[in-house]
Amino acid sequence: MDISPALLASIRAAAEAAPDNVELRVHLGELLLTSGDTAAAITEAGRALMVDPHSEQARSLMARALDVPPPPASPAPSGTGPLSSGSDRAAPEEPPAPSAGFDWAAAEEEVRGIAEPRFRSPSPGDPVLPVHDVERPTLTLADVGGMEHVKQRLEAAFLAPMRNPELRRLYAKSLRGGLLLYGPPGCGKTFLARALAGELGAHFLSVGISDVLDMWVGSSERNISAFFDQARRTAPCVLFIDELDALGRRRGASSGPGSTVHQLLTELDAVDRDNEGLFVLAATNQPWDVDPALRRPGRFDRTVLVLPPDAPARRAILEYHLRDRPIEGIDLANLVERTDGFSGADLAHVCDTAAERALVDSAHSGEVRMVNMADFEAALGDVRPSTGPWFDAARGVALFANEGGAYDDLVAYLRGRGRG
Structure with a gap:
């Protein structure tokens, strides 16, 4: 049957x-x-069902x-359905077909107040659990090159007392x-903390400012408490807190309320908690910004x-970063000497810059070559x-501002290098 396009356009506009x-x-x-436009017919039927999901016509x-076969008609209301032969009573309604899937909404309603719902959106008052394993x-520490001091x-702060409990008691x-x-950034503070955990045979849990700080009032404090409880x-367990100056910033030095400082003090003092076996390490680039408390x-x-x-550590670090790279003629002693003061x-x-130079050169020439000292000479000129x-x-x-000799080690280092 041909349907006039003008008629279709008129009814569509209506x-x-x-x-x-x-109905329209x-x-x-x-x-x-x-007219044969099945896709458009499905669209219109869907729009009708959005308005009235029970429309039999739709x-x-x-x-x-x-x-597909049309769905069965909904049962008529009681008293208006077809009458059975020889009777003035309505025919019994057919039992509803079983649901294709489990009715989660009904089940949740039954256990409301007893069990938590399957899904929920977090609210500001919810406790925030740690997200790190x-x-x-x-x-x-044997895997840490150099850094004997x-x-x-x-060893004096943690390892010796741990290994000798009798002497510790004595x-x-x-x-x-x-x-x-x-110390300065990039010098391996996190690596040292992880190595110390391995030396103790303990677990290791690392916490950074992004894991703790939260926009909701009270959530940052709950995060700190949750991490300590998990440790x-x-x-x-070695609980390692990175960038302590951000979480424990000197109160009065910023506009923040210092509530994270209060929570850290509570967890460290552990008046109502047992911190036995909990070793807390922290790292900072700015110890002078940490709250004195x-x-x-x-x-x-x-x-x-x-x-x-130092020199042995620099050699170990260079060897580590060159171990899987194609190198030739590398004067490692020369590199160690020339990188004094590098983190x-x-x-x-x-190492990355030298390897990148060799890679680009190989790509331009079409011939793969090894990383050599010329690449390192160029890299040292850039870095x-x-x-x-x-x-x-x-x-x-x-x-x-070396109050109480807190920075005596740093003063000695600076004077040894002529900067004191």
Whole structure:
């Protein structure tokens, strides 16, 4: 049957003008289906069902457009259905067909107030649980090249008391409190903390500012508490807090309320909690910005300066970053000598830059070549040590605000390099 395009256009315009008119939508769909435009008929049937999901005409149109049997008609209301032969009573209604799937909404309604719903949106008052898994590091301090001074401080602060419980009791050596690693960025503070956990045979849980700070009032404090609780449950555990200056910033130095400082103090003091087997380490590039209350005895009362890697450490770092690269004629001793003052991250950048130069050269020439000393000469001309600005900022604090000798190690280092 041919349907006039003008008629279709007229009825479509009327349907658009009255979008809630189900009968008009169905009539338009019937005409479209008759004219052979099945896709448009399905669209109109769908629009009608959006307005009235129980419309028998729309359901029948949809079934015919999809070439499936039409759905059974809904049972008539009681008293209006067909009468059985010889009786004035309505025929019994057919039982409803079983649902194709489990009715989760009905089940949740039955257990409302007993069990939590399957899905929910977080609200500001909800406790925020840690999102990081607890690690079990396999590396130890033996895997850290050089840095003997740092290893000795870690040995005295944690390892010796742990390995000798009898001596610890004899000398009344307490394991309470935490250890603060400070120094220029990129010098391996996180790596050292992970190695210490491996040395202790303990779990390792690393926490950063993005894991803690939250826009909702009280959520940051709950996050801190949750991380400490998780570390206690997996004791022995090294809880490593990165960028302590951001979470424990000196109160009064910023517009923040310092509530995260209060929570850290509560967890470290652990008046109503057991911190046995919990070893708290923190790292910062700016220890002078950490709130003094966090530096008192029983908290982060021990500090270790993590300086740029010394010669043995630089050699180990360079060997590590060159181990899987095609190299030839590399004068490692020369590189170690010329990278004094470079951080571990700087050394990795030097190796990447040299390898990149060889890669680009190989791509241009069409012949693969090895990474050689010429590539490193060029890389050293481009890469400068990133630790300089940190030492410039730290120098004034170490020389003129060294309260209680907190930065004696840093002062000695600066004077040894003629910067004191």
